[in-house]
Amino acid sequence: MTLSHRLKPLRVRLLLLLAVVGPGIITANVDNDAGGITTYSVAGAHYGYSLLWMMPLVALALIIVQEMSARLGVVTGKGLADLIRERLGVRLTALIIGILLFANLANTVSEFAGVAASMEIFGVTKYLSVPIAAVVVWLLIVKANYKWVERVFLAASAIFLAYIISGVLARPPWGEVAKAFVTPSFQFEPGYVAIFVTIIGTTIAPWMQFYQQSSIVDKGLKITEYAYERVDVVVGSLFAVIVASFIMIACAATLHANGVRIESAKDAALALGPFAGRYASSLFAFGLLNASVFSAAILPLSTAYVVCEAFGWEAGVNHGWRDAPIFFTVYTALIILGAGVILLPIQSLVKTMMASQTLNGMLLPIILIVMLRLINEKRLMGRWVNGRAFNILAWIIVAVLILLTMILILVTLFPGFLGG
């Protein structure tokens, strides 16, 4: 007797398995959001290839941080907010979640700024595009199957490959590019320092650790599968940084080479037109739109989960407003505030994006120190605690990040600090 009538054939299952992209890769894709694309574009346009050398180091730092988050998730079966609350008490939890809430609000604002900017390239006013995007995002998550939504966005993320292609099409001098990757340089100029820190802040953002760890816990990955998960994390991180590098290369080869100054990703998209063709502009804009909407959907959702996870409130879209009031309030408020700020006539979108990255940058060292403390706890991690060399490397990263963050804060507060 055959069972095949109702059982999915193995072939289909394999395809399904392939379709389930790992948490590491998903997180990396959300990482290249509106703020990220803007930062990399501006970096490439203003400083050419001269910042490329930091990208391998950023990749290394990203891998180390995300690997720890993955290991914490797999070994403990708990989310990061959960662990912080259970191990470090209420006060620290309230502090971290408080800052995270603000940082993620700022990030959400910058995602909606990305929506506004990309749609303006297509001639749609932000007073139309942003409210529509906000409503669509809200409905997508509350009414639709999130798993399905995620697949659609992920498929659309293939557009990120377009950045790599446009980087190649821009015909950069490869010899010079290769040399730039291995030639460290530093300029003590406010703009340079700011973009330097912002690149790190946007690539290694604190929400990523929370998001990735929760996804891993949800997937129920076991320690026996950990080797695969590590591959997922490494591949995802490398992918994120490679895409980032190519955005910089594309903008450097076209805009920087021709002395075009830009302020935002929108400028970049528009400015690309004359050098790389109209389609390049549209593609760039569409990529920005996809990234913005994807992240605008994920950030408020993951923030609402983290808040509820930490304080023990009912969470979940299927619970409904009455059963999970705080979850829905946080989720909805982030979207309304995020979209609302963009509609105010006063602010500069670039400043908003930069502000969110600065908050990220300030939160990151705290999160990393907390993670290091958790991951070195024998009672929690057993034999999966950090090795000696790994710890040294991780602490060096923390130290560098703290130093850079302090420089950035000084530069932000006292613009004349570096004599610029």
Added chain:
Amino acid sequence: MPYLSEMVGRPVTDANGERIGRLEDLIAARRDVAPPQIVALAIKRGSDLLLIPYEEAAALLAPAIPLLRPLQDIRPYEPNENDLYLARDILDKQIIDTDGVRVVRVNDLELARVNGHFFVVNVDIGGLGLMRRLGLARPTEKVAGRLGRKLASNSIPWDAVELLPGNHPMRLKVPSDKISELHPADLAALLSDLSRADSSRLLDSLDMETLADTLEEVEPDFQASLVEDMSDERVADLLEEMAPDEAADLLAELGEDRSEDLLNLMEKDEAADVRRLLTYPENSVGGIMTTEYVAVRPDLTALQAMAFLRKVGAEAETINYVYVTGRNDELIGVFSLQDLVLAHPRTPVEQIMHERIVTLSPLDSQDDAAHAVAKYNLLAVPVVDEDGRIQGIVTADDALDKIIPTAWKKRLPRMYR
């Protein structure tokens, strides 16, 4: 009443008033019925943790906790497996509120003093508890007072609390009464609130019958994710315990290879039933029918039929209807339990059975089943093949499932719920 959070961190002094450390934790003995009783103090002294029996403390509620004797005279407390470290094992952890049937986080523990001993009586899960931990209880109450509101403290009594297995690894895997007495539908709801690790630990502690009942309350794809980590032997036992139609639904989710392995591990008869059900499409009558019905021959007397029911009835999905079949399993009649009870013991069932029977075919849709159930006010509808042979029955709850879905559809992954 005193709260744990207010005591932890207080300095501890010895009999001479000399500071010896600060209170790190309170150790309570977990007992079967009564609330846990504080039996020892865990005191942080430098990097050491001293365990001091409760009797050695002169007072627990003092700003600095004085001990009765000098430290060197005190015999340390001997830890044992009933110990609960209140701050380490319970505070800030998730617990199950068995009254409200939900998973909540512990913001504080409320102690009570009875006859000189302290007991854990309430678990604070409310916002006020959170504010107290943040040192903001007073301001919060003040603001609430200004607004003309009174903040109700939100706490649950200890006897409605069940710890998650992962938070007290010392304890043996004994299914607690509080958990196993819950209705399977409530258990299923709890599972959907727990993380994967916690829900599989909870499932591990259930006996096979409760486990089967609980799984029957959730949708097959959630079932599949729950049994993913179980051994094949346990899943096979579970499938035997479940109704064949539910078992078939679960197997359909597990993939061909594992299903085949599992079916081979199951008992022959049960496996054969499930295999047959698996050949029908999911949303057809065949897909939702069960083979656990009661059928008798027409020449049985009412008395014999009742004896037969007593023998086989426990295994059947329903005994409200008893079907009468001929030599080749062809359905020739049906009588209800009521008909049977009211009949004279020596009457053959032939004379009490109804011969006009509403039937379904295995390939009819689930909607057809729901219509039949609703229109004719039936508790179950028999399913017959082209030759009129009975294949199974569809019970009213399975038929209506599509129209009124189970509350706990499934656990979407947490980020994606």
